[in-house]
Amino acid sequence: MAKKQEESGSFTSNDLTPVAGGGLLDRRLFLKRGLMFGSATALAGTAGNLFAEETALEKVVENKITSKAPWMLKPGKPFSNYGQPSPYESEVIRWISANAMASGNGVSWCPLHELEGIITPNGLHYERHHNGVPEIDPAQHQLLIHGMVEKPLTFSIDALKRYPMESRICFIECGGNSNAGWNSRPVQSAAGHFHGLVSCSEWTGVPLSVVLNEASLDPKASWIIAEAADGIAMNISFPVEKAMDDAILALYQNGERIRPENGYPLRLLLPGWEGVTNVKWLRRLQVTDQPVMSRNETAKYTELMPDGKVRQFTFEMDAKSLITSPSAGQEMHGPGYYQITGLAWSGKGKITKVEVSADGGMTWAEAELQEPVLSKCFTRFRMPWKWDGELAVIKSRAKDETGYVQPERDVLVKERGRHGYFHYNAIVSWEIVPEGYVNHVYS
Amino acid sequence: MAKKQEESGSFTSNDLTPVAGGGLLDRRLFLKRGLMFGSATALAGTAGNLFAEETALEKVVENKITSKAPWMLKPGKPFSNYGQPSPYESEVIRWISANAMASGNGVSWCPLHELEGIITPNGLHYERHHNGVPEIDPAQHQLLIHGMVEKPLTFSIDALKRYPMESRICFIECGGNSNAGWNSRPVQSAAGHFHGLVSCSEWTGVPLSVVLNEASLDPKASWIIAEAADGIAMNISFPVEKAMDDAILALYQNGERIRPENGYPLRLLLPGWEGVTNVKWLRRLQVTDQPVMSRNETAKYTELMPDGKVRQFTFEMDAKSLITSPSAGQEMHGPGYYQITGLAWSGKGKITKVEVSADGGMTWAEAELQEPVLSKCFTRFRMPWKWDGELAVIKSRAKDETGYVQPERDVLVKERGRHGYFHYNAIVSWEIVPEGYVNHVYS
DSSP, rough: OOOHHOOOOOGGGGSSSSSSGBBBOOOOGSTTTHHHHHHHHHTOOOOOOSSEOOOOSSHHHHHHHHHHOOGGOOOOOOOOSSSOOOOOGGTTTEEEETTTTTEEEEEEOOOGGGGGOOOOOOOOOOOESSBBBBOTTTTTTTEEEEESSSOOOOEEEEHHHOEEEOEEEEEEOOTTEEEGSSSSSSOOOTTHHHHHHEEEEEEEEEEEEHHHHHHOOTTOOOOOEEEESSTTTTEEEHHHHHHHTTTTTEEETEEEEEOGGGGOOOOOTTTBOOOOOOOOSEEEEEEEESSOOOOTTTTSSSSTTSSSSSOOOOOOOOEEEEEESSOOOOOOOEEEEEEEEEEEETSOOEEEEEEEESSSTTSSSEEEEOSSTTTTSEEEEEEEEEEOOSSSEEEEEETTTEEEEEEEOHHHHHHHSOOOOSOOOOOOOOEETTSSSSEEEEE | OOHEEEEEEOOOOGGOOOOOOOBBBGGGGGSSTTTTTHHHHHHOOOOOOSSSSEEEHHHHHHHOOOOOOOOEOOOOOOSSSSSSOOOTTTTTOOOOETTTTTTEEEEEOGGGGGOOSSOOOGGGGGGGSSOOOOOOTTTOOEEEEEEEEESOOEHHHHHHHSSSSSSEEEHHHHHHHTGGGGGSSSOOHHHHHOOSSOOOOOEEEEEEHHHHHHBOOTTEEEEEEEESSTOOOOEEEEEHHHHHTEEEEEEEEEEEEEOGGTTOEEEEEEEEGGGGOOOEEEEEEEESSOOOOGGGGGGGEEEEEETTTTTTOOOOOOEEEEESSTTTBBOOOSSEEEEEEEEEOOOOOOOEEEEEEEETSSSSSEEEEOOOOOOOSSSEEEEEEEEOOOOOEEEEEEEEEEOOOOOOOOHHHHHOOSSOOSSSOOOOOOEEETTTTEEEEOO
């Protein structure tokens, strides 16, 4: 609040001077609380209100006060032990894209275009399963740590719950997220059905370093193989260095125990690293001195580059951003004021800047980053915009604390070639046509 | 991470020197990643592992690797459009305490003692209803702003969604939370069933100041009456100053649209202010120059003080904290290392310090505050503790950025008298008996 008040100050007509092409306005406009929109319309010389309906007649107001909607005429529903969304939100769901031959193989997409803020509610966290969701009895589940350790150990869930914990809000993103971006033609899907293999939760659990030190690592240990308790015993390996840095044996997600589809009762959390390494239903950690070279780090989650070499062990997710509103499939309500908003994230640390363009990338202006801005976490950005009703192409580009800037699509394609399938993080462009429809374009 | 690494350094036996009575250890012990618990046991001279089971025999390890739990022998469950908790967590629910004569009147308690981190999942956010949960069609719902304004306005939900939004993670606490604390004998309930009329979410919506300025306030306006669209048209008033400061017309909770029991489709969010002022199902804001003096600000949510005067309009929730683990009804596993953890919050700003005592308040030591520490938000605190197995009384006390310190119970009772019912925020004491049971005591 202190910062806000300091930055706000008095509102002048200069505040409505575009800061970049296509009508982008100063991001600090949003900090001028209680002044912006009302004053904006006044200063801009437009009559009336922005989106509200004016009720000038006293009897109209009186009627609105006294008239009661049907749900005000009777007692409401009773309390519930565990709440659910409104039936009117029944279309805000994960979009399932599973293998027709194996119902537990595939993904479900998080509807990012329907969500706000940075937290993904647990019911809508994206899913990626290889062989379905095991229904694990936590009383029977164990974690085994063995291999290049002095003392092989097993941990029941009850034992793990006794260790010191820590919490962190961070994203998990599938290495294959946004892969339709590699298509030669822009796919026309809602933002979440195209980029929604990423979600952000508050995770809580035991630092992996704590239990590894109990087992006492062999000084020559350099890799750890993580294995899941699902129907394919999914496995993948990761360097010991990450384990000792910020890896967490996660037991809780957004306050409650992890959901079955997110790894109940135990998930390996490697903050900022591609989803497949965040092994769900974790049952075994084998300490070793080389990667396991399993299917998920050889045949999959690798990329053939233009020079014939293959990118492998590309664990850290690069900086990325996405405008969620307005976005493909949504509709504008005619020329006027809008808030462009979206998400930015980086597996390498904090987002330091998000720039937005409303003229297809010719000019850019800095968006407001919603606090808190956390490392390896979704950052919500917001940008005031006055759309003139003409054809516009809007896009966002993120920069993280390493100095890395999200690339334009042609740059990414040139660098990686056309055999890519994973790790697509190019700038996303939405075209807004005068009729108000929003399309996905390559621009 | 930078801060963590800097603070960690090498681990010495001094790190296990208690910093306060009853075996409290330095909070920074938790920052010495990968060293603490393993080294702690080694340095303390105890044999073996802390809570893990050692599997020294190679064939035991081999057997654990090859043996498969039943859920590994078959494909798992398919994807779901909207996830639910594991059936094994079916007892982690809100505890309903409703009026036998009116099923929609009462409360349901958030199981704080079962949760971790700072986010409350939407399904477990506490409820307080006066006449049940209305099932509102958002297409028919409107917000009317009238009274001492230049232009009375109505807003559909679709119109509100077009305004600029902001997000903030903050708690909402019922003014009647913890009221069993006023009882002359300590109630023996789980922490959440005693203090769980408080929850914390990321809320997103339109700053109220923005729409009030569209309506253009009369300079003499000083109060606003908020009315709900439930079966009693619940109403209460609050000062214009709060509206222009940080009030939000909230549409989203933890990313998705607000749940019906939390005010779908629109809730007034007054960060840090007692729950009843955060009017759910918001339908009307009447700008005025005096409070409405409704039931909920006269007969209820007021307190008769020892001098015969009544406290009224005690909007801001004072600083408070609560150890959630170990807490009443939980059981210890014998002497040894534990992490004491809990929540602290203040309606007046950020929590600046939480102190923990393990000897009934004779000595105190500072707990670690989990980042991010946000204003008017839950702050998770953690404290390493070596319990010697003897009778112990643990308690926590919070301090906020105004300098206010959570009071001991006898101090609060002396100040407020025994006619109180609301705004109980005294220090909570849990007694741990040698057999490992945890009881609520006044100490």
